[in-house]
Amino acid sequence: MRQVSVAYGQSRVVHDLDLSVIEGEITTLLGANGAGKTTVLRAISNMHVRVSGEIRFSGQRIDGWQTEDIVRLGIGHVPEGRGTITQLTVEENLTLGACTRGDRNSVAGDLERVYSYFPRLKERRRQQSGTLSGGEQQMLAIGRALMLKPKFLLLDEPSFGLAPLVVREIFGILRRINMEDAVSILLVEQNASLALDLARDVYLLETGRVVLNGPTSIVKNNASVRRAYLGY
């Protein structure tokens, strides 16, 4: 992303942002509430925002594209609040994740793979997804994004509202997905310490501007930065 500004209607939320996610790596985007983290993800998949500047994916400009077309490039977006379709069953949700792929034959195999990551989803495959617990819904949302066979995954606060044990489980899976399938990840998190352990690079956002970026060690090893921006 180069010189990207993002607005909702007339009000600008993100200003002149430069951000890049290195292929195959996990990058995390941290910052206080209202810093514009979610907005950055929405800018990438062009959901409900007005974007100016340049956004490239694998060298190709994608700013101004329709959300559907961006997703079809292999950019999976797990939105805040998870965005599972609560009226449909778990398996229907997962199947939908693969609905734009050309290779229908390998979908069944991928479904099994998602179930191997999240066995609890398999137990509840016929259940309406609205009846799942928060953690299970988050697993479902991530699983559905994986059904896309994404090259790049946008995750918006996957730990939100979940028990610590469930969070650890989900983060373990994220690491596996990143290593085994070489999926690049852009992770927005409130839980900074967890995100910093997982990611290689970090961007720190304050009121819509990047105030710091680099390898995660610069934040981990700098107590004053941590105190100033992350509150710990």
Next chain:
Amino acid sequence: MMDAFLHQFLSGLANGSIYASIGLALVMIFQSTHHINFAQGEQAMFSAYVALTLIKAGFPYWAAFVLALGFAFVSGMAIERLIIRRFNRAPVLTVVIVFLGLLFIINSLAGWLFTYNVQTFPSPFPPGLGNRFLAAHEIGMIAVTLVMLLLIFLFFRYTSLGLMMRAAAYNPDASRLVGIRVSHMLALGWGVAGAIGAVAAIMAAPIVYMEPNMMGGVLLYGFAAALLGGINNPWGAAVGGFLVGVIENLAGAYVVGTELKLSVALIIIVVVLVTSPAGLFGRPIVTRV
């Protein structure tokens, strides 16, 4: 005595099949747009005129039937893409006016093209099909409606396109994030609803006769069906349609008399809205404000 009752009951089911189809079409569009398509009946009526014109031009009945359904599908999509889409973010009242406008436009267009003369419409079912309770056409229209409901059910339940259409109606944002072209799904939904309506009008035409206002009363019963079954449950609307048909007929025969039949639909609408707005099979919608 019992025979008369059975006759009224069964012919209520026959009328109900028409209301079920119209109710289903209304609910399909309501689910994806949260609007009631007041022009649904007129779209259906116009498609029935297309069928009649083709039959008069010498097409076999079922060929004309299929072509008219195709016309209903395409024109339904066109109405969504060319007109309704532009009022995406408009206030509800604006959209209602647009739908009413469409109702009058299609109605007048049909009168202008096909005249306001009342015409007969052929029934494709051999008279031998009838028995002492039901006429051949009544049996045929129940069968056609049930087959159509089954096909629609299988389509939405078991095909991936059907799944995508359901997803797009339930949660457009989440659907876009899995790559579904929601706007295409919306147009398709209008097409399917148009075709369902056309089946209803073509089946109703031999009974109510062909004229531009033939669907006015039927649309009202369709509303009653949709509300009784639950405005957010398509299968509820179908069941509601059959129920409304039976209630209407029995009330007409034993309670209010035929002149006041139409008011039965209005009474059902009012009673449902007052006592249980979610209908029999609908889920009440709770919104956080």
